[in-house]
Amino acid sequence: MNRRKALTIGVGAVALAAGAGFGWWRERRTALPEAERALWDLQFDRPEGGSLPLAGLRGQPLLLNFWATWCAPCVKEMPLLDAFQRTHQPAGWRVVGLAVDSPTPVREFLKNVPVTFPIGLAGLTGVDLARSLGNERGGLPFSAVFGRDGRIIARKLGSIGEQDLAGWVRQLA
Template sequence: MNRRQWAVAAVAGLAAAAGGAGLAWWRRPAPADAADTAALWSLRFDTPDGRTLEMQALRGRPLVVNFWATWCAPCVREMPELDRFHQRFGPQGWQVVGIAIDQQAPVQEFLRKVPVAFPIALGGYAGMELVRALGNPQGGLPFTVVLGRDGTVRHRKLGETSFAELSGWADATTM
């Protein structure tokens, strides 16, 4: 390669790196403040079986909140991982709640095929607003938030999570 080709390759490489850094910055979750998490505890959601889930009832213990939808492939793949986490860490005080950004009928059908032991809520529009308030301004799914016993956000992830990742967060989060 001559000097000009090296210069073009170097500029292209720097542009690609800058583009990647910009994309990572754009996709990063925004910080949630105390007012946003305070609003979480006042919310009430319908459940697929017609009951009401009051978020206030989940306050005071560490909590994993997972926003998902039946039409979201990564959400569907991670549901058994969340259930496994709930089964393993629930006896240690951990709670899990799934907030479906979806309609009741598809959620009911999904849960018949893939039952989970943790509560599922129907988030609708309020659920998407909560996703944004908790630090995901783009509203992408799946989105997982880990709250400590004191209600502060300890971890957030936009994208598919796993039992190993959730377990690591549980170990790193003081109850």
């Protein structure tokens, strides 16, 4: 085999390997982790009746907040989350609260502190869901922010502040 032919075969092999590697990297980069993918198939009962399917929220920025009526920081941040929902809904943002609680206390709480964003009843399985989304300690409140592609772009264990919300809006602008 002459040098020119060997060089051509070598360059072709390198190009093929680079193309395959790029394809693998791109697929890996765009594939959703299993927990994020499974989230969009879930639906939750709502305190007022009916269900809350998460599939209809995919494709828009979503702030998913895990909370409970017995969690003081959770209760304290509810008005902030409600104001955020009302202000940013026209830009496509959605807020969903998943109550890691029993239905009766949630219903009683929402009578006294109504919110404009949907609440789903996650019960104690909400702790497992939050852990699968990155809440390693299982604490509350816990929030996960999803981009339009359905991927988590931010997580926060503990109370949310104005700075967090503003940063997430900038990140998805």
